[in-house]
Amino acid sequence: MSSPEFMKTGNGEALERDDVPVMDYRDLCSTIIDKKADGVRISAMPAWRTKEGGLRMMAVLSCPVSGEILMGACDVPDPWPSLTPDFPAVHWFEREIAETWHVKPAGHPWLKPIRFLPADDSNGAETTPPIGVTDFFSIQGEESHEVAVGPVHAGIIEPGHFRFLCHGEEVYHLEISLGYQHRGIERAMVGGPGPRSIHYMETLAGDTTAGHSAAYCMAVEAMAGIHVPPRAEAIRAIAAELERTASHIGDIGALAGDVGYLPTMSYCGRIRGDVLNMTALICGNRFGRSLIRPSGTAYDLERERIEMLISRLNTVEKDVKSAVELMFNAPSVLSRFEGIGTLSAETAGDIGLVGVAARASGLECDIRRDFPYGIYRFAQVYTSTWNTGDCFARAYVRWLEICASIEFIRELLLEMPEGPVSGDVPPLKENMFAVSMVEGWRGEICHVAATDSKGQFEFYKIVDPSFHNWFGLALALRNQQISDFPLCNKSFNLSYCGHDL
Amino acid sequence: MLNYLKTRIKQKYRTMAFPDGPPPELPDRFAGRPLVNGTCKKECSLCVSACPVNAVRINPESGGPVIDTGRCIFCRDCAESCPEEIIQFTGEYSLSASSPEDLLVQAGSQYNVPAGNELAEKLFSRSLKLRQVSAGGCNACEADTNVLGTLAWDIGRFGIQFVASPRHADGLLITGPVTENMRAALKKTYDAVPDPKIVIAVGACAISGGIYAGHPEQHNGAKDIVPVDLYIPGCPPHPMTILDGLLRFIGKVKG
Numbered sequence: 053m054s055s056p057e058f059m060k061t062g063n064g065e066a067l068e069r070d071d072v073p074v075m076d077y078r079d080l081c082s083t084i085i086d087k088k089a090d091g092v093r094i095s096a097m098p099a100w101r102t103k104e105g106g107l108r109m110m111a112v113l114s115c116p117v118s119g120e121i122l123m124g125a126c127d128v129p130d131p132w133p134s135l136t137p138d139f140p141a142v143h144w145f146e147r148e149i150a151e152t153w154h155v156k157p158a159g160h161p162w163l164k165p166i167r168f169l170p171a172d173d174s175n176g177a178e179t180t181p182p183i184g185v186t187d188f189f190s191i192q193g194e195e196s197h198e199v200a201v202g203p204v205h206a207g208i209i210e211p212g213h214f215r216f217l218c219h220g221e222e223v224y225h226l227e228i229s230l231g232y233q234h235r236g237i238e239r240a241m242v243g244g245p246g247p248r249s250i251h252y253m254e255t256l257a258g259d260t261t262a263g264h265s266a267a268y269c270m271a272v273e274a275m276a277g278i279h280v281p282p283r284a285e286a287i288r289a290i291a292a293e294l295e296r297t298a299s300h301i302g303d304i305g306a307l308a309g310d311v312g313y314l315p316t317m318s319y320c321g322r323i324r325g326d327v328l329n330m331t332a333l334i335c336g337n338r339f340g341r342s343l344i345r346p347s348g349t350a351y352d353l354e355r356e357r358i359e360m361l362i363s364r365l366n367t368v369e370k371d372v373k374s375a376v377e378l379m380f381n382a383p384s385v386l387s388r389f390e391g392i393g394t395l396s397a398e399t400a401g402d403i404g405l406v407g408v409a410a411r412a413s414g415l416e417c418d419i420r421r422d423f424p425y426g427i428y429r430f431a432q433v434y435t436s437t438w439n440t441g442d443c444f445a446r447a448y449v450r451w452l453e454i455c456a457s458i459e460f461i462r463e464l465l466l467e468m469p470e471g472p473v474s475g476d477v478p479p480l481k482e483n484m485f486a487v488s489m490v491e492g493w494r495g496e497i498c499h500v501a502a503t504d505s506k507g508q509f510e511f512y513k514i515v516d517p518s519f520h521n522w523f524g525l526a527l528a529l530r531n532q533q534i535s536d537f538p539l540c541n542k543s544f545n546l547s548y549c550g551h552d553l
Numbered sequence: 554m555l556n557y558l559k560t561r562i563k564q565k566y567r568t569m570a571f572p573d574g575p576p577p578e579l580p581d582r583f584a585g586r587p588l589v590n591g592t593c594k595k596e597c598s599l600c601v602s603a604c605p606v607n608a609v610r611i612n613p614e615s616g617g618p619v620i621d622t623g624r625c626i627f628c629r630d631c632a633e634s635c636p637e638e639i640i641q642f643t644g645e646y647s648l649s650a651s652s653p654e655d656l657l658v659q660a661g662s663q664y665n666v667p668a669g670n671e672l673a674e675k676l677f678s679r680s681l682k683l684r685q686v687s688a689g690g691c692n693a694c695e696a697d698t699n700v701l702g703t704l705a706w707d708i709g710r711f712g713i714q715f716v717a718s719p720r721h722a723d724g725l726l727i728t729g730p731v732t733e734n735m736r737a738a739l740k741k742t743y744d745a746v747p748d749p750k751i752v753i754a755v756g757a758c759a760i761s762g763g764i765y766a767g768h769p770e771q772h773n774g775a776k777d778i779v780p781v782d783l784y785i786p787g788c789p790p791h792p793m794t795i796l797d798g799l800l801r802f803i804g805k806v807k808g
Binding site: 170210233247248252255257259321329334371374 | 557579583604628686688689691693694696699704705715717730732737765769791792
């Protein structure tokens, strides 16, 4: 059967809303399933109320082979036949739509709230379940038991609830229940861009400020019809790669800590701070706040600053090399990393894993390479993969990415394009869609913006990489010792607030 | 073994000299405590409209701006909007306060060093165990609190430690605007801390709701849920600001 054609667009491009075909639900599903065979991924699935009061949903698919983004919409029947059994990667999206709009995907295997939206935020639902109250899976039998952890955890870490279904020490399944961090960001973006919009983006996942603020700016710039000066593109990429380097160094240190290997833990904890301080040298803030703005960046780099950044980068490179190589040469560490929390490439592909975790399972995906944006259109970063899918792979891919990012930052600093770093931002065009994708340090970030007839956001959909990956952590824990949870969790290091929004 | 020693020597001794020696150097673009330098020559209130979080208002008596550092996210948009360049952001990292009034900055106002908390100085000056609760925090305040445990900061040398259970804690360190979904968990954690106990609110969100102030999904900070003894402003506060606040609180840094 030939399927109706989706609208094709590119990363960071805007298109008229009318250009996206509205098809029958069944046609949309069969097209999505057809495209799956071509290696197409689901990147976002926003839903919104039409003027007529109906519920419309849009599939935003990304095709890594062609670098195209495919968009198709349909009106959502209630109940609608769930797509999850045929295309498991949409399972979390369907749960999100079901919770937000009170419609039911019939046949969805685990339909539960993902955020536990408070009553005020729930589109007129009469009752909403209290946070953390849902029909969790349970396990029965001799020596079987459940362990509930959270929302408040032992360390300095965000809140979430984990439920381990165990047989003795062995975890049969881990159920993850989130929503504790929900602050209503997408709701507050409607009617924007407003004075707080960019600040929401900088703090929706505070450790991914450069990633999400760049994705937001790309969407706004596409809808305003402006281009970013090359020098600003370079500074954005430097900020993004510093963010990646700092986070990965911190994660490797924490992984070392989780297996009791204290030297690398101590060294990396400090070196991560040195990288954050490089970001602070650029804009004054260790997390890159107030740096990336629509049309470019708020700060330029003078020659002395570039030289200082290069000299600090060289020191970081030397320090981190000695700290991390020490760990990867320690057989006691390797024996704790290898074969723990394994996810096969097949499972990773099926559930739509992204970023470090996907690359550690051997999936070659990197937005910087597959859907190049900004400076990545002109300069390539090496995509690092490993194929064992275990904690070792997730640690080792991080290390390869640290090396690649440091090299890339140095190249950019040595060859900074000349010119301005910002310009004017005209109002957004009316009745547009824009999709922007960025490779954040955790993986694929996708923003989908839609303007109304006044050029204001009718909706603004944010998909943090954690949205795809939390379920990967749950699957990685199967048949593992419960004592390996901290290690597996750290090897994913997902965002709670980026998921909860 | 030789490798361990070689690496150890290469990595050097890194714990900072502060408070006995100088604090670490902060970057030139760092936005610390704001300063209202002089009075407005004309009425314009551009700073008020530039602020995304309503942290700036005009004092009707003086006609000049008042900046609430408990709301401020240190984006510096007010300073940029000011045609007379009255508002400046200094490199001063000391920002903590023991009351919301002390968070206000206006022309001629002095920084009120938090009057060393009597209870904290008496009971906790040599050992302060804190339970951290993230209640909607974006992981920036959390990360820069966590960093105090690394060897560069080594907060353990002051007897301050983050513990795994509220039952082992002398108080809470709260980040985030307190989402509705975390309200009950925060309250329960507070109740589980044995008396006498203290509460520290870190970051604009925990003090006032920050960027999320006014959202129905949150509670504009911790103070309406639990009593707060120390406010540490910033978005997020620099680790130096947090350390300075904690040390002043237990009387280890004065003046």
